Amino acid sequence: MVNKNVLNAMAETIKPLGKKTVKQEQILDAAITLFAEKGYSNTSTAEIAEVAEGTIFKQYGTKENLLLSLLVPFIKDFLPVMADELVKELMNDDISFEEFLRSLFKNRTAFFLENREVFQIFIKELIYREDLKNELLPYIIENASSGFIKVIEIFQKRGELVDKEPEFILKTLSTVISGFFISRFVLLNRHSISDEEIDGITFSILNGIGKVDSITT
CATH class of the missing domain: 1.10.357.10 (Tetracycline Repressor, domain 2)
Incomplete structure (x- = not known):
């Protein structure tokens, strides 16, 4: 995982992220799938909202906040493993x-x-x-x-x-x-x-x- 594309790694390891509503979970799951497939810049908020059947800005405000909602728990879950892998590799x-x-x-x-x-x-x-x-x-x-x-x-x-x-x-x-x-x-x-x-x-x-x-x- 230490040298992987982060978006792809998040898509592979995505799981329920704690105290989220059903709608938030739908948006997060749709977002990370689209980010991994198309890249962050090439994914529009409209595409995420369409797949998740919800208005993204009502839940997260911006696409950046949405990415952080995925990235922060990912870092907390996998940073220790990634640091250990890096040391062992080098x-x-x-x-x-x-x-x-x-x-x-x-x-x-x-x-x-x-x-x-x-x-x-x-x-x-x-x-x-x-x-x-x-x-x-x-x-x-x-x-x-x-x-x-x-x-x-x-x-x-x-x-x-x-x-x-x-x-x-x-x-x-x-x-x-x-x-x-x-x-x-x-x-x-x-x-x-x-x-x-x-x-x-x-x-x-x-x-x-x-x-x-x-x-x-």
Whole structure:
């Protein structure tokens, strides 16, 4: 699931989403089916309302709110699994921290390109909606951090990272990495990230938290 199209994954795993009316459930089920089949931009509110036999705006106000009604519970259900899958996919006994970083950037670049539109909507809503930030950010930090803390500790024991608290290093990495992707895909509306950009951000991180004698580029 870690590298899948999010809309397709949501369509495959859709289930009753808690305290929803029958009409809301019909709209959500119709929406995710259409989003997965046609893409978010290519699905009109009129199409969703027609399939669900209801007026979408009366229930959710906007198509963005409708997407978030699907996305938020999906994140809560599958984020821990996706984080664990990502760590297992990237880590092995022989990989260096530099190689790990490059693999992480390339992996997440492919993922965000595959889910670019959903990512843009989610980040924009997260920036402007305090309720969403308060609901999701602590959850994301708590459930996505444990596996990466272990990764940081492994590289510290190998002498490839500075001797600082793993939580501090993870917070630094998270800030830099999230800023990198948000600036490219949301603020600049980019459709690609070059290997040279990945090399540059990797080098910058290594100069900040890596042991200088472990940097090879």
